[in-house]
Amino acid sequence: MSSTRAASSAAASAPSAQQPAPAAAGAAQPAVAAAGSAEDPQLPVLDAVSDYEKIKRIGEGTFGIVYKARDKRTGELVALKKLRMERERDGMPVTSVRELRVLQTCRHPNLVELKRVVTGPRLDSVFLVFEYCPHDMGKLVDSLPKPFHESEVKCLMQQLLSAVCYLHDHWVMHRDLKLSNLLFTHCGQLKLCDYGLARYFQPWEEAYTPGVVTLWYRAPEVLLGAEHYTEAVDLWSCGCILAELLRNDPLFPGRTEAAMLSLMSGLLGAPNDRIWPGLRDLPLAHKFSLPPQPYNYLRKEFPQLSDSGIDLLNRLLTYDPEKRITARQALRHPYFTERPLPRLPEYMPSFPSAHDAADSEGRGGQHRQRREMEEAHGRGVKRRYQMEERDRFGDAFGDAHAHKRPEMLRRLD
Numbered sequence: 001m002s003s004t005r006a007a008s009s010a011a012a013s014a015p016s017a018q019q020p021a022p023a024a025a026g027a028a029q030p031a032v033a034a035a036g037s038a039e040d041p042q043l044p045v046l047d048a049v050s051d052y053e054k055i056k057r058i059g060e061g062t063f064g065i066v067y068k069a070r071d072k073r074t075g076e077l078v079a080l081k082k083l084r085m086e087r088e089r090d091g092m093p094v095t096s097v098r099e100l101r102v103l104q105t106c107r108h109p110n111l112v113e114l115k116r117v118v119t120g121p122r123l124d125s126v127f128l129v130f131e132y133c134p135h136d137m138g139k140l141v142d143s144l145p146k147p148f149h150e151s152e153v154k155c156l157m158q159q160l161l162s163a164v165c166y167l168h169d170h171w172v173m174h175r176d177l178k179l180s181n182l183l184f185t186h187c188g189q190l191k192l193c194d195y196g197l198a199r200y201f202q203p204w205e206e207a208y209t210p211g212v213v214t215l216w217y218r219a220p221e222v223l224l225g226a227e228h229y230t231e232a233v234d235l236w237s238c239g240c241i242l243a244e245l246l247r248n249d250p251l252f253p254g255r256t257e258a259a260m261l262s263l264m265s266g267l268l269g270a271p272n273d274r275i276w277p278g279l280r281d282l283p284l285a286h287k288f289s290l291p292p293q294p295y296n297y298l299r300k301e302f303p304q305l306s307d308s309g310i311d312l313l314n315r316l317l318t319y320d321p322e323k324r325i326t327a328r329q330a331l332r333h334p335y336f337t338e339r340p341l342p343r344l345p346e347y348m349p350s351f352p353s354a355h356d357a358a359d360s361e362g363r364g365g366q367h368r369q370r371r372e373m374e375e376a377h378g379r380g381v382k383r384r385y386q387m388e389e390r391d392r393f394g395d396a397f398g399d400a401h402a403h404k405r406p407e408m409l410r411r412l413d
């Protein structure tokens with residue numbers, strides 16, 4: 001599926017195993033290359049993290065705290081995120097190289113902007129400097145007493161789908177779409193962040209690391225152990241996000257893979273070979289037995305939503321990834337042209353920064369606690385993924401695995 005579909009939309013930018021994907025127009029020069037090419041005047045020189053004054057902690061990153069900080073030279077607010085390094089002698093892990101490559105080559109108004117890469121006092125401390133966004137949608141939604149208006153949900157979804165469409169056109173799957181990875185500015189702009197699980201994909205079938213994506217937003221094929229999944233996993237997450245924005249509550253808040261599948265089956269009907277050919281061949285298909293459940297209860301769950309809204313939800317939450325709607329198709333869905341029309345970003349409401357809110361604010365600690373548990377799970381997914389990738393590739397620039405470097409760089413994309 002992904003082959004034909006992605007190939008038609010981005011044939012010109014298809015990467016090959018040997019050849020890296022081309023940078024998007026206007027992409028920044030690769031900052032990390034600066035370290036190795038000091039003589040090239042074109043390349044930016046790495047700055048020091050001491051050029052930034054930490055203001056406060058705004059997020060718990062998987063490998064370190066994310067800080068709100070100020071550039072001492074310009075006064076500009078930024079977010080500082082520590083990049084994972086694998087012990088001094090092993091250098092930069094392949095997953096961090098991937099994260100950086102995606103951040104450097106992908107530029108879009110709805111993707112958070114990487115401004116610089118800076119170094120700390122220790123050999124292994126490298127920080128990413130991002131534009132600062134006052135909200136993360138996870139914390140924001142948990143603090144709102146009622147859901148966004150539907151026109152606002154449409155505005156947010158259009159921005160999210162534009163970002164996802166751009167990534168897929170550039171052969172990148174994000175693999176961790178969820179509310180806490182969506183940032184929101186005071187100008188009503190949504191910015192996708194966190195490329196810790198992102199990777200380039202190929203137009204032909206390839207095996208990828210199983211078990212990616214934080215549980216609540218994980219597509220059924222990934223839950224069932226697929227390794228040959230496609231960028232359609234991101235569209236399932238978009239369906240979960242649309243539903244969550246509409247009702248201010250996560251759609252599938254399961255704590256285990258089995259609970260997730262049973263929640264899906266209860267709402268959408270149980271998957272079977274008729275609606276999803278190939279289901280029984282998935283590695284874990286026999287591990288989870290779901291009782292037959294023939295009904296789809298989306299209409300009952302979203303009684304206010306128009307038929308076209310229900311249709312879009314159903315197309316995003318389609319079990320068979322081959323039949324799931326693409327980001328480009330979703331952007332053209334009639335839901336976005338019927339009333340209420342999507343609000344323009346500049347007319348979106350503004351809120352006091354969720355990063356500045358006390359933990360006790362909002363709809364009670366319960367929602368926050370639940371999301372924090374889910375976030376902790378997401379960090380576990382990411383750590384496991386990084387270990388698995390390290391075992392497969394070794395680290396990129398450390399001496400310990402220098403002999404593996406050419407093969408690793410060839411397979412990086």
Ligand SMILES: Nc1ncnc2c1ncn2[C@@H]1O[C@H](COP(=O)(O)OP(=O)(O)O)[C@@H](O)[C@H]1O
Nearest residue numbers: 059061062066079130131132133136180194196
């Ligand atoms: N540019 C940014 N502006 C404001 N907050 C940010 C920014 N980047 C990250 N954050 C906050 O830090 C949290 C963790 O950052 P993220 O990149 O998602 O790291 P992790 O890989 O650990 O999930 C985000 O959920 C968000 O709350």
Ligand SMILES: [Mg+2]
Nearest residue numbers: 180181193194
């Ligand atoms: Mg994150």
